[in-house]
Amino acid sequence: NAGVTQTPKFQVLKTGQSMTLQCAQDMNHNSMYWYRQDPGMGLRLIYYSASEGTTDKGEVPNGYNVSRLNKREFSLRLESAAPSQTSVYFCASTGLAGPPQYFGPGTRLLVL
């Protein structure tokens, strides 16, 4: 099992550019999450998906969209990147409804 995988690992964007962060899990989990981690702060939930085709906003959803087209994949899209979105992004999953158990390696995003 690869667990939770994320691509890319690193990305540099200019303000206003768009990009999609990809996340996939091979554990047949229903629940998937997107978090961001900023220096000196705890993780903050951006979006959550309880199952294929369903998504819920988390604590900091503004400026992001998500897509859960199938059980394996949960993508995060930045339509028009802003410097405030410079962060490390983590995808996570769990087999049971509830908090995350397995995390991906993270994507470091720098928006100039």
Added chain:
Amino acid sequence: AQSVSQHNHHVILSEAASLELGCNYSYGGTVNLFWYVQYPGQHLQLLLKYFSGDPLVKGIKGFEAEFIKSKFSFNLRKPSVQWSDTAEYFCAVNAGISNYQLIWGAGTKLIIKP
């Protein structure tokens, strides 16, 4: 607003020393409590969790945590640390917002000197 406070951002210990990392939360209702760990170069992973029952919870690698409701605390402990315990440790609380939303502490970086 609910919050989680981890008292120390950095802790440095020698091998075989005892460890206690503090975690306090601000919420008066029923809580579920978690400790996560991120070893260098590895993914974040769940270390232990408390939902109900015995307030002393045992996790992987000899770690344990004690829920003290009167103190709003969930401190992480290990009697004798090893160099391989070097990692960043995060406390998180599920405090009634929803069954999936956690409030996270800022993390404690633990360095164990060999």
